[in-house]
Amino acid sequence: MEVEDEAWSKLSIYKAARTIKKRDNSLYNALRSIYQDSVFVSEISQLWPQLPLLANLRCGLWYSSSFHSTCYFKSTDGHTNNCSFSTSRLNLHVAHLAAQKGGCMVVDSTRRGKRFPDSMSKTIPIWTCVLNRAISQFRTDSNIHENDAALPQEDCNGCDEIARDWDCSLHLPLWVPQTEKASIEEHLEEWTEQLKASGADIASLAVSLKKPLRPLWISQRTVIWLNEVPHHDSWDFTPIILVSASSSSNGVSQHNRTTSEFSWNYIPGAGDDEESWSRGLTPPLFWNHVYDLINSGPEMCNQKVADIVEKSRVRRAYRGENAPQIRVKSISHEEPSLASDVSNIEVDANESSEDFEVSWLGSTNLAVGASQLATDVADVDCILNCDSESISVSLPSEEAYLHLPMVSSKFDRFSLFNNLSKAVSFAKFNLSQGKRLLILCNNGEDISVCVCLAILMSLFDEKGTFDDGESFNTAHITKWDMRRRLVFVCKFATNARPSRGNLRQVFNFLIGGKCILQPQEGDRSDE
Incomplete structure (x- = not known):
């Protein structure tokens, strides 16, 4: 009987703890916490008003009403002892924007126990270092002078000095252990070669970027003397200012707050x-x-x-x-x-x-976007709708619209694979007539990007020219081939966020084999 009473007692304590946690994590507490943190973000953005403010998807998007753009640096790429450099998320538009504006600011937040998310502590520092190394090597190989003009042959000796002045060091925050820093540095050359092999446009970055990229970290615990805030042009690098919106206090998750009207509990990283x-x-x-x-x-x-x-x-x-x-x-x-x-x-x-945005992929006559845009997009001859819901569109004929409902690999591991053949056939029929094709999904970031990637690989050559599948029929498709094309897509569709499971289905379709999608050890979704 005593054992039964003890079990009921533990159960009651568990229920009480769950009830308290649910109350503390209420909707109002989350929204009020986001609003309070957004005040800090606004104050920091006003210190450097010339620098564009970017939200790191998805959490950072909640902390301001006036973002210039978005980016996608995943914390999983910066997890301890598992750091990586992703060629699927190059975020080159961030580097180009920083080159154009002299720097930029990235906003994100994190839950309790950290001042900065791993995306800011390691993912972005690795990204800046790898880009700097690739740019430095390109400038050396191509004799690019500091003023972005090619030097005469007799003056090329100065290029080596310029390359040496280009900072390629790995800059990590002080709280990252030296042992982990050394481990990351061992992979920098490998990651730099992967970036160069991906087909990324390093040349345009080497020309537009005047100073090497370098991260700086600002949180609510950072001390800033307002009369000593430097102008961003005064630094000898292009700043990527990483703003962690969360307030932290010795790892405590909840902080009681009281206003003249309401009491509420602060939630660090509430936008997550x-x-x-x-x-x-x-x-x-x-x-x-x-x-x-x-x-x-x-x-x-x-x-x-x-x-x-x-x-x-x-x-x-x-x-x-x-x-x-x-x-x-x-x-x-x-x-x-x-x-x-x-x-x-x-x-x-x-x-x-x-x-939402519609992203036209150069001169390919292909575009990707969200299904919400279908009725507003001009100059579209045909539409391939991959959303689960059909839409009403105004097109010249019924044959110009095809609805192939697809869902993410999280819900169906074969959905894309089973529909890609029809999608490519529809695209081939229309693109061969010079028509402009818009590919839609519910958010324009994942499924539509993957379908577009399959069409590009199947019907276009390496230069992005439609060849009706001639180059595809004679090629041996590798994962690196697909990554290079994905880099091309992301150059135009900067909000692209294809998941690993969906990309795997595209690859299995392209190699013509069976769609064996068993999860591998250590594999993780990019959802």
Whole structure:
């Protein structure tokens, strides 16, 4: 009997702990924490107003209403003893933007226990170092002078000196151990060769970048003397200023805050893992209604968010855009309630920002984008829709539209593989007639990019010229071939974020073998 009572006691303690944690991680606490951290981000951005502000997807996107652009540096590429350099996420647009503006600022945040996420502590420093090394080698090999002009042969001796002045060191923050730094440095040459072999346009970077890239770190614990803030042009490097929006206090996760009206708990890195707390709210919706949400208080916040999300869905539906109904799961055995009961709202995890772009891939007549844009894009002759939902479009004929519903490998490991043959055939028929093809998916970042990659590999040569598949039929496709084409796609579609599982399906389709997609040891998804 005592054993049974002890079991019930432990269960009650567990339930109580879960209840407290759920209360502390409430929607209002998350939004209020994001808003408070955004004030810090705004203050830092005003110190260097000439530098563009970039959000590191996805968490960083919540912390400002006025980002210049986005980037995608994954923390997994900077995990301890597992660091890597990804040719699938080169973020070359960040380097070009920094070259054009004299630097840039990247915003992200992290949960408790850290001042900076691994993306800032190691992923971005590795990225800047590898780019600097590749640029230095290119400048040496091509005799590029500091003023970006080719030197006469008699003056080429100066190029070696310039190359030596180009900083190729690995700059890591002080909290990264020396042993780990030494381990990373052992791979720098390998990663530099991978970058050069990927087909990335190092030449344009070598010409536009006046000073080597170098990361700087700023958090809410950084001491900044306002009368001593240097101008970004005064540095002998191109700064990539890494702003961690989170407030940290000796690893404590929750901090009680009180205003004149409400008490609430601060959550470090509240913008992370938005599917678990946002209930369909997106960063643009949040910033469009930020003061209403903050002033609504903990009791009314859930209802306010439900109203905002539903009104946004109705507006999209009226415009003919993809607007799935929000589903509600009840935690009891009762029937599901209305959407206003937001305690357990389930939404499409891929439904994100309302700001989308169509990316035309040079002169290939191919473009990728989100299905929300289909009705607004001009100069499109045909559309391949890979979204799960069909859309209403105005095209010259019914044959100019093909709907092939596909889902991510997270939900179906064979979805892309089973549809790529039809997708390539549709593209071949239309591109051979000189038509402009738009490939859509729900977010324009993953599935549409992978389908476009398969079409490029199947129907275009290395130079991006349509050859009706002649070069593909005579080539032996390797993973490096596919990576080089992916670099080409990402050059134009800077928001591309193809997952590893989807890319694997594309590769299996291209090599014509069986789609064997068993997970390998150490493999991780790029979702």
